Every structure is written in C-alpha cells, then in structure tokens.
Amino acid sequence: MERYEQYRRIFDRFDSNGDGKISPVELQQCVGSMGGKMTAQEAEAAVALMDSDLDGLLSLEDLVKIIEGAGEEEKASDLKEVFNMYAESSNIITPKSLKRMLSRLGEKKSVDECNNMIARFDLNKDGLLDFQEFKLMMMHDACS
Numbered sequence: 001m002e003r004y005e006q007y008r009r010i011f012d013r014f015d016s017n018g019d020g021k022i023s024p025v026e027l028q029q030c031v032g033s034m035g036g037k038m039t040a041q042e043a044e045a046a047v048a049l050m051d052s053d054l055d056g057l058l059s060l061e062d063l064v065k066i067i068e069g070a071g072e073e074e075k076a077s078d079l080k081e082v083f084n085m086y087a088e089s090s091n092i093i094t095p096k097s098l099k100r101m102l103s104r105l106g107e108k109k110s111v112d113e114c115n116n117m118i119a120r121f122d123l124n125k126d127g128l129l130d131f132q133e134f135k136l137m138m139m140h141d142a143c144s
Helices: 002-014 024-033 040-050 060-086 095-104 111-119 131-143
Strands: none
Touching: 002 024, 002 060, 024 040, 040 060, 060 095, 060 131, 095 111
16 A cells, blocks of 8 residues: 555656646656656557557556556666676576586575575476576566
8 A cells, every 4th residue: 555655646646637647748747857858759559559548648556557567677687797797608597507607696506506506496397497487486586
C-alpha cells in the first residue's frame, strides 16, 4: 500500500491540471522539471504506447506499469552487464570463466566447485550457463 501511495504522489506531480489523467504535454513538462529531456513526439509516443484505455491520456495504473517496467528493464540491463563480465566470447559462462571472475572478486573456488555451482542452474545440462540460466542463478541468490 505504501508503494501505491508513492505512485499516487508521483502521478499527482505529473497531473498538473488535476484532471486525474496525464497528457503528453504534462508528461513532457514533468520529465523536463526533473532534468530530463523529452520531445513532444516522444511524449506522445510514450503515452500512446502505455495508454490502456486508448483515450490519449495516462491513468495512474498506466503510470505504475511504466515505472514498474522501467525498473525491470534497468535490472535486466544491469544483469546483462554482469553476465558479460563472466561470459566467454561465445556468450556462455564456463566453469573456468566463473572461477576466473570469482577469483577477481576475491572468492577462491576450484573448477570443480564452479562446475557444481553451474550444475544447479544448468537447465539444458551442457555444463555451461547461458544468459537465461544465469538470470535464474542470480534470482535464486537474491531470494536466498
């Protein structure tokens, strides 16, 4: 409920005329007031993309989807960067590349220990981690 109230406050800040909807102009003005840049065309495209009832305006629910979606995109992008640090040029993580990266992070593991770490999340049982398997491993660690 607290998160919903935060979204409501954000929404009210965007909704400068208080009509309960955010127009492309209001979106553009608010992004500008926060130091961002958004053209009128970008604002219209953003509203059109997220406008669930096709009235040309954003509701509170639409804004929540935008905020939640942006957070997910950012997390996925960050995770991809981390994956690329571990991955070999073929876009996979091998036991050796995992050992090498963990060593750089100050964690000493043997290749066998890295094999075991990979095996827990290796869905296709090829002894390697692709990005989807890596995401699973990271989600598991974050929830542990």
